[in-house]
Amino acid sequence: MASFSPVDLQQALSGAGYPANGEQLADCARENGAARELTQELEQHKQEQFDGPAEVSKAIFRDQ
Template identity: 50%
Template sequence: MAELSPIDLQKALKGADYPASRDDLVALAKSNGADNTLVQKLTETGSQQFDGPNEVQKAVFGTE
């Protein structure tokens, strides 16, 4: 499988309204057809709430 990219994350979270809970983002990613690996990474983030897509990206990819 190819490595996940920030673009994959953006596609998975298309239509997200922030602030958003982790559970809401996981459900949205699943409904948008996200790869299981990406869904798992979202599920395993330590944050319960995200104020925006940059916070999600930091949590999933560990990037600034």
């Protein structure tokens, strides 16, 4: 189970431009001071293209 919440994820992605892949979103999250676990989770989705924050949340939390 993730040690971060959907709210943490959305705060980490503040200012992200879409469409974006997981690697780009991980970079944005790092710039926003996100926890390492959160950025690593985003990097695991580097091959996926996301059109908005709702898609990111679904991908990150679908297995929770």
